Amino acid sequence: MSSFVNPTLLWGLLILAAPILIHLINLMRHRRIQWAAMEFLLASKKKNNTWIKLKELLLLLLRLAAVAAVVLIVAQPLLQNQLGRLFGDTKTNHVVLLDDSFSMSDRAGTSSVFDEAKSLIGRLGAQAARQTTPQTFTLLRYSRAGAGTTGTQYDMLKDRVDANFDQKLDDTLRRLAPSQTAVGLSPALDAMAQFLSEATGEETIVYVVSDFRARDWEEPGNVAEGLAQISERAAQLHLVNCADAARPNLAVTALAPRGGTRAAGVPVSIEVTVRNFGGTPVENVAVLLSEDGRERPAVSIDLIGAGKSETRRFEVFFATAGTHQVTARLQGDAVAADNTRYCLVELPVAVSVLVIDGDPDARNARFLATAFRPGGNARTGLEPQIERPDYLNKHALDKYRTIYLTNVERLDNPAITALENYVKAGGGVVFFIGERTAARFYNEKLYRDGLGLFPVPLLRETQLLVDRLEKGADIEAAPEGLFSIFAGERNSFLAGVTVEKYFSVPKSWSPPADSGTQVLARLRNGDPLAVERKFDKGHVVAILTTAAPLWNNWGRNPSFVVALLELQSHLVEAGSRDESRLVGTPLRMALDAARYQPRVRWLTPGLGEAGSTTVDAPIGPNGLDLSLAETDAAGVYELQLSTTDNQVESQRFAFNVAPDEGDLAIVDRDELAGRLKNVRYDYRQAADFHATSHDLAGSNISDWILYLLVGILVGEQLLAYSASYHPKAKGAPA
């Protein structure tokens, strides 16, 4: 059974009586003519009577049909699906998937794209309220689909559209604001697939209300699949774009410390990257900086090309140890969320470095320790600790950022295992060869045909022959890599280094491809002198000569300190655990249950004490199981902990927005069509989107009736013409 948008207008069908009445009235008021030539008239009538009657009947029927069609067009019948016809009223469920990623906060004047989306949803609700069939309304934000531990949280779930619906929708919409997440459509589509599988016997209309940024649709992948599934299951799929134009936008896309040793009292280099997502270059961009909340001189970038990024490095100095916060901020533009970026710099009092020496007199180790801590005013932030090899299997190594082994003859198996685990977890290890070094032990235990952590197989102790004719340097730094600062002719320090003895490697050895092994420096005869290898998360460097000036004079050369500090900073950086957390990703961590009390307190950024939540962390297999699901705001979150001996500790976590979400380019309609080949959808701008009753319930067949009406009228004219009801044109032959 079909229903009508305007059922009361069906009374108009009474007009159907009009053609019949007109016919009857015409019968009453016909002309009378006294006629002589009845004979011919009667003959004509006898001949044509059947045809005329038939034509007139057809004509009457056509005219009735035309009148009925006009009435039906006005009444707008809705043809509902088969199921609906069987059971009468079909329930229509309107499902709105609302993009609340922060690119929706794109603001032009006083109104943002998100406001436009809200007003569109308001209109949809109002349209639904006007329908006669039962309607329900579901609203889901992208960021709420499958979010956190609580699963999908609908803002409205199958709410009946009744008299109070408008008010309810208004209240709901008023609460909504764009999040700072960059979550895509995919989770919402998953939720939708489940929703549709539960919705049987209902007609579902899905509206994807978003800003359709080009970046989201470059590789639609499973989004296209999800949409294809929805378009199969749902009655209609509307993609509504609320963004009218791509406005220029600047974003701080990166802010992180780079290189050097991070310790209290040592300057820390920090890199800030600003990206111009707009189509025109931007000049004189000031990046406002603050250290722990104190303003510091801004970094100015002269010019950022269209679509380009510019990176600037600046140094911050914190005298005290602890976690320090650096914030970079741009002046306001279209999207505010990506104008600020937070970075936490964790500075210990000093960085502990373990130096193991196989020789009891520790000559090599002392040279290293002196290089790490030269004394006087020069502060490197490093704290070397000299130990014997058996220290390795007795003590925890994770408090050291790097471990140096010099002149080690052999290590027992637990020590090797501890060392390997240390590197795998991201630690840095440097081997210096010495006179005690036994090639066989290194090859069998440490190199292990490339499976161990030592980067090269060793052959034997070798004398570098003095070349009296060639005045070149003994060490040739590779043009790329750790020692690249020495590469080039101008460096005179490295040229003064003489190597007499070293451990050679088999002639056949060359760095295996894709193993992360590279030769950092070679001797003048081409043999490797320094080799680096990536071992799981950590790095291992082998220097095939002594640290102390025994086999060489490097230890007395100023370049030794420089090289060592470079090496140290490289290893620390390579293994650094600077986590870049994205807004919206839950924070999970495990703490030692023996050390901390289960009651913890979370502080959310921007809200101060009001935003604090206190929870009792459950104890999991790895200790206290801490998690924070609500990380929807960018900023620094703080975790306050109490130790079992009632000491208060705190940890801080910086959450930043996804850097790419600030790209406001809008996907082209044709491009979208190309990406969504198998999807049956309707794409419109929000301004053009006026959900008609056609869209809202069932399929409105008014258009078809209109075409039918045109057909009927044409047929009526043709028939009337053939029935000679039209006068012939004047002058035409009779």
Added chain:
Amino acid sequence: MTSDSKRFLHPEAVQRIAHLEVRARHIVEGFLSGIHRSPYFGQSIEFLQHREYTHGDDLRHIDWKVWAKHDRYYVKQYEEDTNLRCTLLVDVSGSMRYGSGPLSKYDYGCTIAASLAYLLLRQQDSVGCVSFDDAVRVTVPPRTKRNHLQSVIAALDVSKPHEKTDLYRILRTVAEEYPRRGMVVLVSDLLAERDGLFRGLRLLKQRGHDVLVFHVMDDDELDFEFSGSTRFEGLELSEHLSCNPRALRDGYLEALHAYLDEVRRGCAQNVVDYALVRTSQPLDVALATYLSSRLGMHHRN
């Protein structure tokens, strides 16, 4: 006075007839004035006038006595003796009452008859008149007197027309009543049974009459340009028909043309001069037809 003449003297009728006479004279004289030389001077005893001889005149007509007195050639002209006896058969039946224009078929037919009568009387021919519907209504015997026109016109006025059924009967009556050879002019819409018509015409031809048929039809009847729902009520037949005339027009015209063809063919077969006249046509056309027919008759005679 007879009841007929009372009806005849009815003011409306008088007026109409007077009108008719005037109209006839006007039409005929207007028509004749366009012809310079009348060919209708025949042999007679009664002298009419002398006329100066012109080239081409018959030498036999020269009056030699006048030549002797005046030494000029004059030809003698005589009033032509009546050598034509014309009977006007005028249909005054109900079907003739139809008219879409200013003149009904009846008026038109009567005008033709009156005009012819006037013309003939002016030419000293004798004119008789028979008006008929289902039977002969009035019979006026042929006379040559000028005032005979009144009698002819009076005969044309029939107030209660009847339907005509059998033309053969009428024509046979006429053939029997006028045994002398002459000219018979039938003015009718011929809406009757065709066989009877043709038999009657054949009979008249057999009796030696020269027959001329004026078939009077109205424009509406010929063109059938009606529109809108119409109820046609038979003037003679009691039938009526409500219809949309446009729908029936093609069939009507087809039947009409078949009928006209039949009539034309039947007349041709019986050597009868046939002229179809529309009531919208000027009367001169009808008279021109008559005169050309007469010319032809002269030649035939």
